[in-house]
Amino acid sequence: MSVLVLPLAAGLLMVILPAFGYLPALGGETFNVDAWQALWQRPGLHRSILLSYASGLITTLVALSIVVLFLAASQGTWVDRSIRRLVSPLLAIPHAAVAFGLAFLIAPSGLLVRWISPGLTGWERPPDVLIVNDPLGLALMAGLVLKEVPFLLLMCLAALPQLGAEKRVTLARSLGYSASIAWLKSVLPVLYPLIRLPVYAVIAYATSVVDMAMILGPTLPPTLSVSILSWFNDPDLERRYMASAGAVLQLGVTLAALLTWWLGEQCVKRFSQGWLVNGARNTGALAVAISGRVLLATTTLLAISAIGGLVIFSLAGFWRFPDALPSTFTLDHWQRILPSVATPLLNTLSVGLAATLMAAVLVVATLENAVRHHLPVSRSQWLLYLPLIVPQVAFLFGLVVAAESINVRPQLALVIAAHLLFVAPYLYLSLSEAYRRLDPRWVQVAHSLGVGPWRAFWRVRLPLLLAPLLTACAVSLAVSIGQYLPTLLLGGGRVPTITTEAVAMASGGNRRLIAVLALIQALLPFIGFSLALLIPRLVWAKRRQMRGAA
Amino acid sequence: MTPNLHTLHIKQIAITLAGETLLAMHRDIAPGEVLTVMGPSGSGKSTLLAYLAGFLSPAFQSQGEVYLGDKRLDTLPAEQRGIGLLFQDPMLFPHLSVGGNLRFGLPRRTNDKTQQVAKALEQVGLSGFEARDPATLSGGQQARVALMRLLLSQPRAVLLDEPFSKLDTALRQEMRTLVFGQLRAAGLPALLVTHDEADANAAGGPIIALG
Numbered sequence: 056m057s058v059l060v061l062p063l064a065a066g067l068l069m070v071i072l073p074a075f076g077y078l079p080a081l082g083g084e085t086f087n088v089d090a091w092q093a094l095w096q097r098p099g100l101h102r103s104i105l106l107s108y109a110s111g112l113i114t115t116l117v118a119l120s121i122v123v124l125f126l127a128a129s130q131g132t133w134v135d136r137s138i139r140r141l142v143s144p145l146l147a148i149p150h151a152a153v154a155f156g157l158a159f160l161i162a163p164s165g166l167l168v169r170w171i172s173p174g175l176t177g178w179e180r181p182p183d184v185l186i187v188n189d190p191l192g193l194a195l196m197a198g199l200v201l202k203e204v205p206f207l208l209l210m211c212l213a214a215l216p217q218l219g220a221e222k223r224v225t226l227a228r229s230l231g232y233s234a235s236i237a238w239l240k241s242v243l244p245v246l247y248p249l250i251r252l253p254v255y256a257v258i259a260y261a262t263s264v265v266d267m268a269m270i271l272g273p274t275l276p277p278t279l280s281v282s283i284l285s286w287f288n289d290p291d292l293e294r295r296y297m298a299s300a301g302a303v304l305q306l307g308v309t310l311a312a313l314l315t316w317w318l319g320e321q322c323v324k325r326f327s328q329g330w331l332v333n334g335a336r337n338t339g340a341l342a343v344a345i346s347g348r349v350l351l352a353t354t355t356l357l358a359i360s361a362i363g364g365l366v367i368f369s370l371a372g373f374w375r376f377p378d379a380l381p382s383t384f385t386l387d388h389w390q391r392i393l394p395s396v397a398t399p400l401l402n403t404l405s406v407g408l409a410a411t412l413m414a415a416v417l418v419v420a421t422l423e424n425a426v427r428h429h430l431p432v433s434r435s436q437w438l439l440y441l442p443l444i445v446p447q448v449a450f451l452f453g454l455v456v457a458a459e460s461i462n463v464r465p466q467l468a469l470v471i472a473a474h475l476l477f478v479a480p481y482l483y484l485s486l487s488e489a490y491r492r493l494d495p496r497w498v499q500v501a502h503s504l505g506v507g508p509w510r511a512f513w514r515v516r517l518p519l520l521l522a523p524l525l526t527a528c529a530v531s532l533a534v535s536i537g538q539y540l541p542t543l544l545l546g547g548g549r550v551p552t553i554t555t556e557a558v559a560m561a562s563g564g565n566r567r568l569i570a571v572l573a574l575i576q577a578l579l580p581f582i583g584f585s586l587a588l589l590i591p592r593l594v595w596a597k598r599r600q601m602r603g604a605a
Numbered sequence: 606m607t608p609n610l611h612t613l614h615i616k617q618i619a620i621t622l623a624g625e626t627l628l629a630m631h632r633d634i635a636p637g638e639v640l641t642v643m644g645p646s647g648s649g650k651s652t653l654l655a656y657l658a659g660f661l662s663p664a665f666q667s668q669g670e671v672y673l674g675d676k677r678l679d680t681l682p683a684e685q686r687g688i689g690l691l692f693q694d695p696m697l698f699p700h701l702s703v704g705g706n707l708r709f710g711l712p713r714r715t716n717d718k719t720q721q722v723a724k725a726l727e728q729v730g731l732s733g734f735e736a737r738d739p740a741t742l743s744g745g746q747q748a749r750v751a752l753m754r755l756l757l758s759q760p761r762a763v764l765l766d767e768p769f770s771k772l773d774t775a776l777r778q779e780m781r782t783l784v785f786g787q788l789r790a791a792g793l794p795a796l797l798v799t800h801d802e803a804d805a806n807a808a809g810g811p812i813i814a815l816g
Contacts, residue, residue, distance in 0.1 A: 499660050500692070501684075501709070503688060503760075505687070505758050505759075518698075519700060521700075595700065597702075598740065600738075600739070
C-alpha cells in the first residue's frame with residue numbers, strides 16, 4: 056500500500072518547489088518568495104484563511120456532537136436500528152448532490168421559503184437575502200455537516216462491536232446510571248481513540264473542500280481552496296506560482312486546524328476526568344436523550360428533503376413563487392439533458408469501475424498477503440489515511456506538474472490513477488475487518504483436504520467474502536463518482552464526468568437542469584449499493600447461512 | 606479407498622514460544638491407532654495440532670521431525686501433508702451444497718465423482734442429500750458429512766480437535782462409534798485432542814496427558 060504514498064510525496068514536492076519560485080517548465084529557475092508576496096497582497100486573503108479554518112473546525116465539532124449525542128441517546132431502540140439502515144445510502148450521496156439539494160432547499164426562492172410563504176412570512180416574492188453563499192459560510196457548514204454525520208456515524212458503528220459497548224452500559228446502569236449517561240461515561244472514552252483518524256480526515260476535508268464550497272460557500276472572497284483553484288486555472292501562467300504558494304498555505308491551514316483540534320482533545324481529556332468519576336448518574340440525561348434524537352432526525356430529514364427537492368425541481372414545469380409545488384410536471388429537463396450526458400456518464404463509470412477494480416485487486420492482495428504470513432494489523436494504517444488527511448488542493452496541483460515534467464499530459468489514465476489514490480483507502484477500510492474476522496479454520500479445512508493456497512483463495516475465501524467485497528466495491532465506486540478536483544485537474548478539464556459537469560453548472564443557475572444532473576450523480580452510487588446488496592442474495596438464494604453472513 | 610498404510614512418526618518435537626517450551630513429544634501412531642492427547646485448556650493441545658497440520662503461527666519456534674512412513678511431513682506446506690482435520694464445528698462450507706462440500710474433498714483427478722459422493726452419503730445414511738444446503742442439516746447430519754468429506758480427500762493421517770464436544774450427549778456416543786469405526790476401517794493413524802475422558806475411552810488407544 057506504500058504505492059499510495061509516492062504520488063502524494065511527488066505532488067507535495069511539486070507544489071512546494073513552485074511556491075518558492077522554482078518551476079523550470081515556466082522558466083522559474085531560482086528560489087524566491089515573490090509568490091508569497093503576491094499571495095499576501097490578495098484582497099480578502101485573511102478572510103479566506105479564517106473561513107477555511109473555522110468552517111473545518113465548526114463542521115467537525117457539530118457533526119461529531121450530533122453523532123455522539125445520537126449514539127448516547129438511542130442505543131438499541133428502533134430509531135437506532137432504522138437509522139443504521141439509512142446511514143449507508145445517505146453516505147453514498149455525493150457531496151455535490153447534497154450541496155445542490157441543500158441549496159435548493161434553503162435558497163430565498165427554495166422549497167423551505169415556499170412552504171412557509173406567504174402564510175407565515177407574507178412574502179409574495181423571494182426575499183432579497185443571501186442564504187446560499189452567505190459570507191459567513193453557514194450554508195457551506197450545514198452542507199458539510201449533512202455529509203459528515205453519516206460518515207462519522209458509520210465509522211462509530213464499525214468500531215463499536217469490538218468494544219463490548221452493551222456490557223459496559225449494562226454494568227453502568229446496574230450501578231444506577233441512566234442509559235445515555237452510562238454510554239457517555241463508559242463507552243465514549245474508549246470509542247473516541249478508535250474514530251480519531253476518521254475525525255481528522257473530516258477536519259482535513261472540511262478545511263479544504265472545493266466542490267461544496269463552490270456551490271454553497273461564500274464568493275467574495277471564496278474559501279482558500281476555491282481561490283487556489285481559480286488561480287491555478289488562470290490563463291496567466293505566472294499565477295501558478297501564487298497558486299502553489301496558496302496550496303502550501305492550505306496545507307498549513309489544515310495542519311493548524313488539526314493542531315487546534317488535538318489541543319482541544321487534550322483539554323477535554325484533562326478536564327473530563329473529574330466529570331467521568333463524579334458519580335452523577337442522571338444529570339443531563341434528558342437533555343442528551345432529546346437533543347441526540349432531535350438533531351439526528353433533523354439531519355436525516357434535511358438530507359432526505361434535499362434529495363426530494365432535487366426530484367421536484369428536476370420535474371418542475373411552470374412554478375410560480377410562492378407555490379409549494381409546481382403547477383405542472385414535465386420530463387422535458389430529463390429529455391433535454393440526457394443526450395449530452397452520455398459522454399460524462401461513460402467517463403464516470405469507466406473511471407469509477409477501473410479505479411475500483413484496481414483498488415480491489417491491490418487491497419485484496421495486501422490483505423491476503425497479510426493473512427497468509429500472519430502479519431499483525433500494522434501501524435501503517437496511518438499511511439493509508441494520508442491521502443484522506445492531506446488536503447487534495449495541496450498536492451493534486453503538484454501531481455499534475457510532476458506528471459507534466461515526465462511528459463505525461465492530463466488524460467483519462469491519470470484521472471483513474473488519481474481516483475485510485477482516494478478510492479483504495481476507503482476500500483481497504485471497509486474490507487479489512489471482514490477479511491481478518493473470517494474464521495481461519497475455513498482455509499485450514501481446505502488445506503487439510505489437499506487444496507493449495509490459490510485454489511483455497513478462489514474457492515473458499517472469495518465466495519465467503521463476496522458480500523463484504525461487493526459492499527466495499529460499492530463504497531469505492533461511490534467515492535470515485537463523487538470526486539471533483541482529481542477529475543478536473545488530472546483530466547485537464549477534458550475528461551468530463553457527471554460530477555464535474557454538475558459543479559460547472561453551479562454558477563449558471565438553471566436549477567432544473569442542475570437538479571437532473573445532481574440526481575443522476577446521486578443515483579449512480581445508489582445503483583452500486585443496490586447491486587452489492589442484491590447480487591449476494593441472488594447468488595446465495597439457496598444458501599441460508601450466506602444470507603445472514605453479510 | 607486404497608489403504609496404503611503408514612505409521613505417523615512424531616520425532617523429538619518441541620514447540621517453544623518466546624524461549625519457553627510449551628510441549629515436547631516423541632511418539633509413533635500406528636495405522637488404525639488413535640492416540641489421545643488430554644490436557645486442560647492452555648496446555649498446548651491446539652498448538653500441537655496446528656504444528657502437525659502445518660498452521661503453526663510464525664510466533665512459535667519448533668524443533669523435531671514428523672514422518673509418515675518414510676516421507677517427511679513437517680517441511681511440507683499444509684495442503685501437501687495429507688493430514689485431515691476434524692474440528693469442534695463441522696465447518697461445512699456454507700456457500701456449497703452438501704454434494705459440493707464432498708466434491709471439494711475429492712482429489713482433482715477423480716473419475717466417478719458423482720458416484721463416490723453418492724456412495725459416501727449412503728454410508729452415513731444421508732442418501733439423496735447432494736443438493737441440500739448444509740445450513741438446513743441437523744448438527745449430527747453436518748458432523749457426518751464433515752467426516753465423509755474428510756475421508757473422501759484420502760488423507761494418510763487424521764487430527765481430531767475435540768470433534769464431539771459440541772454435540773448433544775445422545776449424539777455424541779453415536780458419532781464416536783462412527784468416527785473411530787471409519788478411521789479404523791481406513792487404517793489411518795489418528796491423533797485426538799480432548800478433555801473428555803469418554804472420548805478417550807471410546808478411542809480405545811493410548812492416552813497421554815499434557816500440561
